[in-house]
Amino acid sequence: MKMSNRISGFQTSPIRRLVPFSREAEKKGTKVIHLNIGQPDIQTPREAIEAIQNYDRKIIEYGISEGDVELRRAMLNYYSKFGIKDISEDNIMITTGGSEALQFVFLTLCDPYDEFIIPEPYYTNVATFANVAMVKLKPVTSSSSNGFILPSIDAFEDKINKKTMGILLCSPNNPTGHIYTTEELEALLALCEKHDIFLVVDEVYREFCYDGKTFTSVLNFEKYQDRIICIDSFSKRFSMCGARVGAIVTKNMEFLENAMKMAQARLCPPNVEQVAAAAALNAPDEYIEGVVAEYERRRNVLVGALQKIEGVRINMPKGAFYFIADLPVDDAEKFALFMLRDFSYKGATVMFAPAEDFYWSSGLGKSQARFAYVLNEEDLLLAAECIKEGLKVYRKKVMHL
Ligand SMILES: Cc1ncc(COP(=O)(O)O)c(C=O)c1O
Known part of the structure; x- marks a missing residue:
């Protein structure tokens, strides 16, 4: 057929x-x-497993579409450890993994045939999410010969046209392991501002930095807050991939209000797992x-x-x-x-x-x-x-x- x-x-x-x-x-x-x-x-942290074992509600109900407020509030404390200030639970939407967050981003920002610029190699499933939304990925190639560092800002600018809606980064990067520096993020944000496009950064590996390398979250750049969208996930950080809990974090409320149309249609993120995710945040440092x-x-x-x-x-x-x-x-x-x-x-x-x-x-x-x-x-x-x-x-x- x-x-x-x-x-x-x-x-x-x-x-x-x-x-x-x-x-x-x-x-x-x-x-x-x-x-x-x-x-x-x-x-997985003992706290998360115990939260599932002790789950004692009589009905596993639908939750609210943007995700449980207890979890979103608990995340604020977590983000403050990365110097991320002035956000509230209203800036967070819980999604079914970072995967759904990526899909919401494309579907909220792009019409069919709009474009997103992305350094390649990239997290391969992004190609499928872009295809679902009929978004064209415009790759900027990074090279193994120089450790997959960020290609020049000019290389990004060359790809920008009327159809470009944003740049998508992943830091620390899957699959290359590269971590984008504060200066690289700043330069990309200035470029996004110049062309009035979004910078979306997938930070699901935020903690995983080695050799004493420090990590800068895109959420630290308050000056550009309206054009910043951060993708997050509990999957890797707390070794709870099967729980399917992720998030979109942004100060752009217009984006979140529109993404809510999809969040409402898919009803809610997993309920029991959100309780486990909130408990995972209580795991000791x-x-x-x-x-x-x-x-x-x-x-x-x-x-x-x-x-x-x-x-x-x-x-x-x-x-x-x-x-x-x-x-x-x-x-x-x-x-x-x-x-x-x-x-x-x-x-x-x-x-x-x-x-x-x-x-x-x-x-x-x-x-x-x-x-x-x-x-x-x-x-x-x-x-x-x-x-x-x-x-x-x-x-x-x-x-x-
Ligand atoms: C860079 C990146 N983003 C997003 C995801 C999706 O993760 P999940 O949907 O489990 O949160 C993954 C999973 O491997 C990933 O590597």
């Missing part, structure tokens, strides 16, 4: 589309080490400090081990928990498939995300892969061994080198 032309143009997720092959490998008894997805193995220190260790382990492999090139990521690796292969998707279907080492293999679909421009990222370092050190070291041995076999058997 006929499906829409629109859906046939959508990509399948490079993070998930090889899952049937990983299931097959697992059925054969191979241990698949999942470095394809940012699903941490770290415990040591929880998040411990989590960040753990990821920094894992980054050092996996990047260190992979950098020793001949032909593999990685810039040390500064934040989030991903990096892009240049691999000595003709096609990272083919290599990913080979690893799952035709290869194992010490009873294990590795699943990773081919990076081509993290770019909008065709032809880029073909020999790159995105790795998530969210698992324990032992698995990460075994994964690096598998990649090393897998590359040897793939290059010989498939590439005939």
Whole structure:
């Protein structure tokens, strides 16, 4: 039967589309080490789990569309730790994950064929959200050769035209690990002001900054408050991805009033999970400090081990928990498939995300892969061994080198 032309143009997720092959490998008894997805193995704060266990309402009712006021108030205290002042619960809309927040942003700001500028490689699901809203992404390419730093402001300005509604950044960045500096944000905001467009910053990895690097939230730039939209999520920070609680934070009330039309139509964000999210905010600071220190260790382990492999090139990521690796292969998707279907080492293999679909421009990222370092050190070291041995076999058997 006929499906829409629109859906046939959508990509399948490079993070998930090889899952049937990983299931097959697992059925054969191979241990698949999942470095394809940012699903941490770290415990959710005890406070959040207990809040679910102690949930004693008799009816799981619909909540209000903008999200529970208790949660939004609790978030104000959390934001104040980042120097974010003068916001109230009215500036926060709770969404079903950061994913829904991104969709609301496109649908609220853009008409079909409007444009959003985004540094590539970018969080790949943004492409699908843009497609749903019929928004055209205008990529500004950042390069692995210089650590994926922000391309020049001129490169952004070159892409601005009458259809441009905003610039979308992710900091710390998935998939590159780059953290945008205060100066970079300021320069982009000045550009947005000049052209009267929005700056949307996805800060779902806000805490995940390594090597003593500091993080600046876009919400700190009060001067530009009307054109700033921040995307947030509890998924990664509190290792509660399945709870599906995220948020939009902005001082632009016109934006929020319009986004409410969608929020009301989808009724409300998950109810029990909002209680858990509010409780997670009561976790002691040591929880998040411990989590960040753990990821920094894992980054050092996996990047260190992979950098020793001949032909593999990685810039040390500064934040989030991903990096892009240049691999000595003709096609990272083919290599990913080979690893799952035709290869194992010490009873294990590795699943990773081919990076081509993290770019909008065709032809880029073909020999790159995105790795998530969210698992324990032992698995990460075994994964690096598998990649090393897998590359040897793939290059010989498939590439005939
Ligand atoms: C950069 C970024 N934004 C948003 C999301 C969506 O997260 P969620 O919908 O779980 O809040 C993710 C998930 O991986 C992400 O990496």
